[in-house]
Amino acid sequence: MFLHQKHLLKHSVFMLFFSAFLVGCQSTPNTKNMQAKVETRTTKERPLNVVKVSTDGVQDIQWTLTEIRSKKALYFKQFPTLKLNSSSRRVTGHTGCNAIYGTYQYDLSKRTIDLNVKAGFQSCDGALAQEADLASALQDVVRFELKSKQLWFYDRQGNIVIKAKSS
Missing domain, CATH: 1.20.5 (Single alpha-helices involved in coiled-coils or other helix-helix interfaces)
Structure with missing residues (x-):
């Protein structure tokens, strides 16, 4: 053993x-x-990812906000922006201080839009007033108009609440 x-x-x-x-x-x-x-x-070559891009002149474009409720949009960490993603119907962007995210419903022929948008909670010196104006303006938007390379958003009373230019 x-x-x-x-x-x-x-x-x-x-x-x-x-x-x-x-x-x-x-x-x-x-x-x-x-x-x-x-x-x-x-x-080795990688296959191309084909991304659907809208040709309507509104969606899939990075818009820089120039006016919010008739006040010049201010730069904080960056200028406020907005982008409508046509394939996912998602809104992304920035208030100047915080990220914007949400969804939207859109009808090009009627030029109507319904935004359901939220923003982050980071605090930036002096940005609170602009963020509050932008948040309420985005909730009030019901219609839009495309003028050259500018996008204007209107409320129910026909007031321009946001002006933007393509970036």
């Missing part, structure tokens, strides 16, 4: 050293093979 245990121990030690040898060989980089792999990766 003792001889059988001794044989098993020798066999186990041999397997341990052999395994360590194999692992060591595998972890030693072969720079010639690595170079070939790098070259292969850089020569």
